[in-house]
Amino acid sequence: MGKTPSKGFPKSPYRGVLKLKLSGSDNQYLDYAQHSFGTVQDGWFRLGGDFITPTKSWTKMRLYIQGPDPHIDFLVDDVSLQEIPDDPNWNTTAYQRIEQIRKTNFFIDITTDDNLDPNHVQVEISLKNHEFGFGSVVADDYLLNPEYPIYRNIFYEFFNWATVGSYKWKYNQGTRTHPNYDRSVNITNELLKQGLHVRGHNMFWGIKGNTPTWVQSLTGDQLKATIQERVRFMTNITMGKLEHWDVNNELLHGQLYEEMTRDPTYTQEIFRAVHARDPKPKLFLNDYNVVAGGAVTDDYVNQGNAFKSANCSLYGLGVQGHFASYVEPNPAIIKYRLDKLATTGLPMWVTELTLANGDENIRADWFETALTMFFSYPSIEGIILWGFWDHSMGSLDGALVNGNYFHINSAGRRYLDLVKNRWSTNIKTTLTSKSSNFNFRGYYGDYDVIIRYRGKAIQRDHFTLYKGEQNKIITLHVDGTTDEITLPTHRPTYAPISHVHHVTHDHTQTLGHASVKSGTSHMTCTTRYSGLSAVGDDKSTDVMCSSGEVMTGCSSITKDGQSFRDGEYFWLKSGSPVCRAVNGYRSAAREYWRELLGYLNFATVLYLACPSDGKARFCVKQGFSNDMACLASVAGCTSYTYYASMDGAYPTPSSCVAQNDGISDVFTYGACCSAPSLSCHVRKSSNGGVHQGDTASVSCQSGETLVGCSVYSEDGNTAGAYPSGNNTCVAVNGRERFPGEQSATAVAVCCS
Structure with missing residues (x-):
């Protein structure tokens, strides 16, 4: 294609859009191609991509090409459409590639002192650290938290690489003029101390929503100066620490800096500046829909080739790998897209791998497919997961590890089997003479050699098989000392944990008061929805x-x-209390709110909030685990958090306690009632069932009236609570429970 010159900077790419006519009157649109930064100087270019037809029934397909900006014309020379065939033998050919590119022959020559009987000398050779990168993004709030040692132990057990994702410009914990990334640097230092390699993500992200707002108001020259200052600062604090930098994230999907500077190659200047300041890290582009999707694969090839030709210190391509949730990865399509990217001749890293299926056994199969295809591809040097624990990732159905007790699920066990067993080298042999020679084949990486004599470990050695090395010879001598040595111990990866909940009592505020008078002391309550x-x-x-x-x-x-809710809280509207329920992050269903209301009229009501001459005080409190004291009886007790992470709330006779489930703040809300002769009791159910939707319930005793109903679980993940019938509080479990976890408990306040 070619096009006429533009009077201004092209802000939008050329896009290929597919329109499918579905059954009935509905249409579905899919992006299948993109070309960024097209100018008349480019001449003719190829606009290509791929798509997967939907499973829904469709009757007609149309391919569209959309231009970038108004008044820009373009010509189409030729169009072709071809099917990408499946490969039923992909797994066999993948393992043939693995055998060829990930392993090498090596030889070990071993001699012993004369006092040792070679028939009792056993040699154990074990791969301890892959040359290939297996890693995950780090959850900053957990890695350095002393209450989460098992998170650290699992991380170090599973991975040899880590991505620190909090170097982003918007994640600055300081000010514009005095930035602060101390936490990110401390995490990096801890990972380095444990022997892991670290990727920095990211120095820049030239998309409006991911760049500080104040940056977007700068002039082009001011932006250039500001970016140079950030390059200086970030390279100073990370000098010599990082192996990789994602320099300007997702450049295919946002060119804010190019638009502001009017320079379509400005990011190449950023690459040069970063490399000039710190030559150690390998510098990457990083983008999505290039392997997990195919709409911008060809555009990424063009971008990679342009950066390579510009000699701007680009090392490789980061391919994110965010596969569509609940859609099986297709190995033939993955390879088709990788083959395109490999034409650049640039190394590749899978930088943000995610996939999801609610069935952990199917999830395990899907992970094996994706990991096998990536591990077998010659240009790929490492795979980074975008999280592994369900407490710190976007999709719970994509986790390898679940729950507060770090249950390693089927997908996690499959991952370990691949990395620690099938794709690892572990050899045991016994000497046949005082001078023995062995030839083996093993994976590239760092090895431990343990020498045992009559069952006791007496010597430990190390060697490395570097990528590309062939027929390496390792020479070892076993001396005659037979004293037993102490071998390193493994971290307690699977040990149970117990969190200490620190209860705070400060920051209590009174939101308001409400009262009612009646000529009777009869207590009656109703439920409003x-x-x-x-x-x-x-x-x-x-x-x-x-x-x-x-x-x-x-x-x-x-x-x-399901448990994706932020909770509920009181607020005042024109002096009158309102009960508000809030959906949480990852919520798909809508929140259904039920509220206990009090009447002093006994004609049409079901429940009473306060008896005659009753008064209610509405309070709020913020902290990690809060206890809000009441000067009167607690009637209602609830909790609210911004992050859908809480254990719930439970009342005591004189206070309301809310507890978080993790590391985020939680707010406590309580309604405190007082009235002559008011007597209230807290009644708690046993734990409900362990399956999602299972309930637990507790009822008030004869003569008591239900005035408050809440849900609590030490391990969070509740779907809420509601009053049922006249005097029963029902709590709902919001997720399948993993070993060691508690399910939902109903807590009722019963007054008379």
Whole structure:
């Protein structure tokens, strides 16, 4: 294709869009190609890509080409469409490549002192550290947290590489003029101390939502000066520490710096500046939809070739690998896209691998497919997972490890089997003479050699098989000392943990008061329901009392019975209390809110909040685990967090306690009631079932009235609580429970 000159900087790429006519009147659109930074000087260029047809029934397909900006014309010379065939033998050919590119022959010559009987000398040869990179992004809040030693131990057991993802410009914990990345540097230092290699992610991210707002108001010259200053600062604090830098993340999908400087090659200047300041790290482009999707694969090839030709210190291509959730990776398509990228001649790293399936056994199969294809591909030097523990990643259905007790699921065990067993070298042999020669074949990497004599370890040696080395000869001598040596011990990866919840009592605020008078002391309560919230993070729904009522409690459940909710809280609207429920991150279903309301009228009500001449005080408190004291009886007790991470809330006779599930703040909300002769008791159920949707319930005793209903689990993941019937509180379990975890408990406040 070619096009006429543009009067301005091209802000939008050429895109290929596929329109499918589905059954009925619906249409589906898919991107299948992209070309960024097209200018008339490029002349004709190839706009290519691939797509997977949807499983839905469709009757017509149209291919569109969309131009970048108005008044820019382009010509189409030729169009072709061809099918990518499946490869039923992909696994066999992949393992043939693995045997060829990941392993080498080596020889060991061993001699012994005369006092040793060679028939009792056993040699153990074990690969301890792959030359190939197997890693994960680090969860900053957990790696250095003393309460999470098992997170660290699993990380060090599973991986030899790590990505520190908090070097991003927007993650600056200081100010514009005095940036602070101390936590990122401390994490990097800890990883280096443990012998891991570290990738820095990322120095720049030239997309509006991922660049500080103040940067976007700069002039082109100001931006250049600011970027140079950031390069100086970031290279100073990481000098000599990092193996890789993602320099300007996802450049195919956002060219903010190029637009601001009016220079389509400006990122190449950033690469040169970073390399000039710190020559050690290998510098990467990093983008998505280049392997897990095919819409921008060809565009990435063009970009890689352009950077390579510019001689700007680009080392390799980062291919993110965010596969569509609940869609099986296709090895033939993966290889088809990798073959395209390999034409650049640049090394590749899979930098952000994710895939998801709710069935952990299917997930294990899918991980094996993706890992095998990547490990077998010659240009790929390493694979980084974008998280492995369900507490610190985007999709719970993509985890290798689950729960507060770090249960290694089927996918995690499959990963370990591949990396530690099938793709590892472990050899045991016995000498046949005082001078023995062995020839082996093993994976590239660092090896331990343990010499045992009559079963006791007496000597330990090391050697490395470097990539590309062939027929290496290792010479070892076993001396006559037969004293037993102490071998290194393994970290307690699977040991149970117990978190200490530090309860705070500060920052309590009174939101407001409500009261009601009646000529009777009869206690009556009712339940008011809100509508459903919208779907999505932070979507909420409200419910209020009717006239003459006092609110005593606020609780909620999710419609689909899952645990993705931020909780509930009280707020005041024109002086009247409102119960609000909020959907959480990753929520798909809408939140369904139910609230306990109090009446002093006993004609049409089910539950009473406060007896005659009753008063309610609404309070809020923030912290990691909060205890909010009441001067009167606690009627309603609930919790709220910004991050859908909490264990829930439970009342005591005179306080409301909310507890987080992890490291984020949690807010405690309580309704404190007082009235003449008011007597309240907290009643708690036993733990409910371990499956999602299982319930636990507790009822008030005869003569008592339910005025508050909440849910609690030491291990979080609850779907909420609601009143049922006249006097019963029901709590709902929000996730399948893993070994060692507690399920949901219902907690009721019963007053008389």
